[in-house]
Amino acid sequence: MTRGWVASLWHGVLASLMALLIIASSGWAVLALWYRLPGPVALRYVAAGIWIAAALACCVGLFVKGWPQRAMLAYGILYLVLGVWWVSIQPASDRDWAPDVAHIVDGMRQDDHRVTLENVRHFQWRTPQDFDEHWDTRHYDLDRIRSVDLLVSYWMGPAIAHTLVSFGFDDGRHVTFSVEIRKERGEAFSTLGGFFKEYEVSIIAADERDIVRLRTNVRGEDVYLYRVKMSKPVMMDLFLAYLDEAHRLQREPRYYNTLTTNCTTLVYDMMRRIVPGLPFDYRLLLSGYLPEYVHSVGALAPHVPFARLKAAGHINARALQADDAEDFSVRIREGIPGADAPSYDMNDRDMKD
Incomplete structure (x- = not known):
């Protein structure tokens, strides 16, 4: 019983740390989408909302038996896609400058x-x-x-x-x-x-x-x-x-x-x-x-x-x-x-x- 309690506590601490990591990294992701996603403001609201919902779902999954690894994998894939998009944004010298x-x-x-x-x-x-x-x-x-x-x-x-x-x-x-x-x-x-x-x-x-x-x-x-x-x-x-x-x-x-x-x-x-x-x-x-x-x-x-x-x-x-x-x-x-x-x-x- 003691071992089970310790294992449960350890799982809860680890899941909480992973959830904090998701929340912190999602703050950067939402701001990146807000400032750099092309298109109207409404599209940025939608993209930010989708990211927040997905990140919260992954946080919940961390505390559900059998789902922590799947939640982290899903979030990792999501962040990888964001990273590829971010790297693709390159500076230019031919814009309509002020x-x-x-x-x-x-x-x-x-x-x-x-x-x-x-x-x-x-x-x-x-x-x-x-x-x-x-x-x-x-x-x-x-x-x-x-x-x-x-x-x-x-x-x-x-x-x-x-x-x-x-x-x-x-x-x-x-x-x-x-x-x-x-x-x-x-x-x-x-x-x-x-x-x-x-x-x-x-x-x-x-x-x-x-x-x-x-x-x-x-x-x-x-x-x-x-x-x-x-x-x-x-x-x-x-x-x-x-x-x-x-x-x-x-x-x-x-x-x-x-x-x-x-x-x-x-x-x-x-x-x-x-x-x-x-x-x-x-x-x-x-x-x-x-x-x-x-x-x-x-x-x-x-x-x-x-x-x-x-x-x-x-x-x-x-x-x-x-x-x-x-x-x-x-x-x-x-x-x-x-x-x-x-x-x-x-x-x-x-x-x-």
């Missing part, structure tokens, strides 16, 4: 230092829906690169932010690179959808009066700017790494992932190739805390407390005052520690021109 992500930047190198950027975005924004489209061709001499600035735009609480990297040149020009979701026309961003192959990923190069002003003046996001300490060779390598990554995306489109393939993790991957041994940190996933990570590795203004850097780096008021002025880039940097000096150390022989 205008602001219609083009991935394209860079051509004339020699070791001179590059031409095609499709540099320079939109005139009035509202997020009302704008004039401009895509420019611009030429840069990487020997004249002067600075790298990290911009962090907060749109959903303190932990989640969008990361941009802006390169400055000694002629006063700036070009900003941004890893962004590549929305289709009429599509809106969903953080949850970003886990389920909802968007491809793109790299946009843009004028600061476009991409920074859009966030500060048009969308009303809180934007912070920090001058990054970096040698000139590393700055040049990072600039070219953006172009290499853009070329790669043009050849081999990739899906954006809210956690693993986003505006912060891709920049970290590029920097890790340039600076081996760069430590990984949870703040690379919680991108709102990225500036603190950069400060902790000594890459922001030296000997300046982070609280002061953050307070001075909040550029919204200056951006609103500057609006679309020609000297927008100069005015948003006023008062930021280190922003009046190059990113590289002028006293370091290896970092000089």
